[in-house]
Amino acid sequence: MDQSMFEQFGGDGQISDLIDQFYYKVLFDQSLRSMFLKADMTRVRLQQKTFFAQMFGCIHTKYSGKDLVEVHKNLNISDQQFDRFLHHLKSILSDMNKSEELIDQILKKVDSHRHLIVFK
Numbered sequence: 001m002d003q004s005m006f007e008q009f010g011g012d013g014q015i016s017d018l019i020d021q022f023y024y025k026v027l028f029d030q031s032l033r034s035m036f037l038k039a040d041m042t043r044v045r046l047q048q049k050t051f052f053a054q055m056f057g058c059i060h061t062k063y064s065g066k067d068l069v070e071v072h073k074n075l076n077i078s079d080q081q082f083d084r085f086l087h088h089l090k091s092i093l094s095d096m097n098k099s100e101e102l103i104d105q106i107l108k109k110v111d112s113h114r115h116l117i118v119f120k
Helices: 005-009 012-027 041-055 068-072 079-095 100-111
Strands: none
Touching (some): 005 012, 005 100, 079 100
């Protein structure tokens, strides 16, 4: 049986580290931080960790947050901003010593949600 992306990645602890590092970078990125100034970042991080765990194939996790379209429709996120998110994600994954193959899988999986997040 093939390992799920969740298992390959290293499970909940690694996802938690990824998301914490991700939002640290995002909040210091001048082109992205304004989207989060009024957000409850504890809640955002928790929802994102749950979403990533489910997206990576964790069978014990069920994302119960708002629909992605609902969350993002009024944020006016551009393709360029989404690309910055992917850039930060790739940088962190590399720093975490994940394989290029796994990094590519993850970036493709995240990018497959672009149409639910970018509305410009």
